[in-house]
Amino acid sequence: MWSDLRFAFRTLLKSPAFALTAICALALGIGANTAIFSIVNGLLLHPSGIQQPDRVAAIRVKYDKFNLKSIGVSVPDFADVRDSRQIFSSAAASDEQDFNYTGGEMPERLLGATVSWQWFRVFGAAPELGREFRPEEDQKGANQVLILSHGTWKRLFGGDRAIVGKKIELNQQPYKVIGVMPPDFRWPQEADLWVPLGLAPAAYSADNRFNENYFGAARIRDGISFARADAFVELLKERLIRAYPQNKYFKDSGWGMFAVPMAEFMFGDLKAPLIILLGAVGFVLLIACSNIAGLMLARASGRSRELAIRSALGAGPWRLIRQTLTESLLLAFAGTVLGIAAAYGGVRALIALAPESLVNGQSIHLDFYVLLFTCAAGILSGVLFGIAPAWQSSRNRSYEALKEGGRSGTASRERQQLRAGLVIGEVSLALVLLVGAGLFLKSLSRLQQVSTGFQTKGVMTAALALPASQYKEAPQQAQFFREAIGKISNLPGVSSAGVITCLPFSGCNSTASFSIEGRTPRPGDPGPWGAVRYVTAEYFPAMRIPLRQGRYFTDADRQGSEPVALIDENLARQYWPNETPIGKKIGRGRAWSRIVGVVAHVKQYGLVGDSGQGVYYFPFYQQPRNFGFLAMRTAADPGSLASAIQRAVREVDPNQPVHDLKTMDERLASSLGPRRFAVTLLGLFAGIALLMAAIGLYGVISYGVSQRTQEIGIRMALGARRGQVLKLIVGQGLRLAGMGAGIGLVASFLLTRLIASQLVGVSAFDPLTFTEMAVFMALVALLAAYLPARRAAKVDPMEALRHE
DSSP states (O other), rough: OHHHHHHHHHHHHOOHHHHHHHHHHHHHHHHHHHHHHHHHHIIISTTTTTTSSSGGEEEEEGGGOOOOOOOEEOOOHHHHHHHTTTTEEEEEEEEEEEEEOOSSOOOOEEEEEOTTHHHHHTTTTTOEOOOOOOOGGSSSSSSOEEOOOOOHHHHHHHHHHGGOOEEEEEEEEEEEEEEOOTTTTTSSSOOEEEEEEEOOOGGGGGGGTTTOOOEEEEEEEEEEHHHHHHHHHHHHHHHHHHHHHOTTHHTTEEEEEEEEEEEHHHHHHHHHHHHHHHHHHHHHHHHHHHHHHHHHHHHHHHHHHHHHHHTTOHHHHHHHHHHHHHHHHHHHHHHHHHHHHHHHHHHHHHHHSSHHHHTTTTOOOOOHHHHHHHHHHHHHHHHHHHHHHHHHHTTHHHHHHHHHHHHHHOHHHHHEEEEEEHHHHHHHHHHHHHHHHHHHHHHHHHHHOOOOOSSSTTEEEEEEEEEEETSSSSSHHHHHHHHHHHHTTSSEEOOOOOOOSOTTTOOOEEEEEEEEEOOOTTTTTOOEEEEEEETTTTTTHHHHEEEEEOOOOOOSSTTTTTOEEEEEEEHHHOTTTTSOTTTTTEEEEEEHHHHHEEOOOOOOOSSOOOOOOOOOEEETTTTOOOOOOOEEEEEGGGGHHHHHHHHHHHHHHHOOOEEEEEEHHHHHHHHHHHHHHHHHHHHHHHHHHHHHHHHHHHHHHHHHHHHHHHHHHHHHTTTTTTTHHHHHHHHHHHHHHHHHHHHHHHHHHGGGGGGGOSSSOOOOTTHHHHHHHHHHHHHHHHHHHHHHHHHHHTTOHHHHHHHO
């Protein structure tokens, strides 16, 4: 083997152009695969900051009757899982809470996660500095301690290690810093700090069973499979039904609990697009291997006499195969090393190009698992592109090859057919990628035309969260927002401004059941359900949400006036299908509100997968909240309002920060960011595949022309015109491309059904896309065949007859 390696190395040094071309092609394919796999690994397989991620489960709740497939848990749900010690070693619950930090030059909002004391144990994480929470700190009134994220520690306190043990002021209350987490721990992903949840004993009451306000997570004990843990969680429903036989809501609502792998819960929506991209770069690598195999076959034609001599001197088929595979693996090693370097740059480029919502703080890098994948890809590639040349060398017959080499050194028909077969495969793979990219591009175009239910252009948004210690009472909260909106409305260029508790495309969601006056649910009916929002009067004009019936809210709809509500057309269609809902009353708890209007349905969470769930609205000033999103419409550039909004809010309260300042166009674009990123990469890989396939086709035709130079000279000497020669060579290329396109179309038809669920507004078997991509492939193939054909048509017959 050492002798084979030395010989292969010397042989490749004598063919630097071939070696460099093969290594670069392989590095491109392996580098692209490694870069994409690093994202798959960092998000789906081994997310950063979690030990044994396959042992960590997100605990979720579903309501089949309300089409709620996955929502958070209630405190009693969390307690049931926490107490299941035979299945889970630790369990924790969390909620989000905004904290206002005023220790810097400007007031700043920090996103906090209020977590139960075992939170870090669930993820297998330990603080970089200090300690984690203790059980006695996870009590109401005793939870004035916090742990900082690594980024917040660096940004606000300059990485001062002495911060542990000191107190800082948040929401005008002192909190003691007891620890700092390492940089790779970001769960929840946007958390700046963690404080103990500190639930009151009353929160564990059975009356809170259906009040799902928290995120639940648990670590599965060693030796317990995930399937068993999931089955156990689902069985909790049956236990509760037996424990509370008088409560029919469990069955009526289709309530249930289940477990989801944490990585799948966090990044499950990205799984299909990432697998598609991984498949696409796999095709690129296959095409690269086909090209290298073609180059090696062409090179082997020039070495046929050498191989024949080796065979005549006693080298058996395995000896020849081993020598050829040694060269292939040596090329694969060099390509893999260069591919790792390319992947390093590729990963950094992907992170820079990827939308923030895709990576979201996760550490994407070339770890052990990625390097293992890269090495496996390199070895497999070396075997793949070495099989065909090795097989050809083993079939060498000394007397035939010696005669063939003595004649002209030309390749055998069998070898030419094998190279042609490789090109056909390249064309078919490239066409599959082209069709996939075309379908996704058309889907993205159709998706951008989907109506949101409001006008995004010209709208600026921002978020506010008032500290409960300062704004305890509803009148204080209403007064703050009224003054802030008043000042913002008077800004130059602002035509209207309003407040809503959950803004569309903000990631916020709030759903709740309600009652309809005079209507008693039938047995088995869980009752009405919808998304609930609290809005000010000017919110609907600011967003230009159309009014279908009745009226909007007015400034007169405030505390002390008649309680009123608005509903959207989806809710009206669901619960008042054959009558007008105007004048009817809906209620939550003991309060009833009269419906005064019906507005258009607005997409809440994204252009894709919107459930169409109905929404009901209450006047913000009748039922004030201490948080909300501002929405302002302007005829000018909405982004230019950011600093003016911050100044206006500080005029009302100098210590109140404004955060999440984005235009509605930016929020809409962010919701499409991962899909646009995937389409861009798929188009890029399809373009690379097309280029490689064209190069492969050009190489086959060009090599064929060089081998047939004498034949072409004879043809022209006997009267063949240049047009006929051109037609002959181009026809050969188009026949290969045609066969590849035919196979590619059939493969595309079979494979595109796998991506049908990812397409919006376009069929997976869209005939126009298939036709367009096939025609485009044909044009590229025509160009690839024309260039060597043009050279053949210019052959001088006298020179060609003397060609050897």
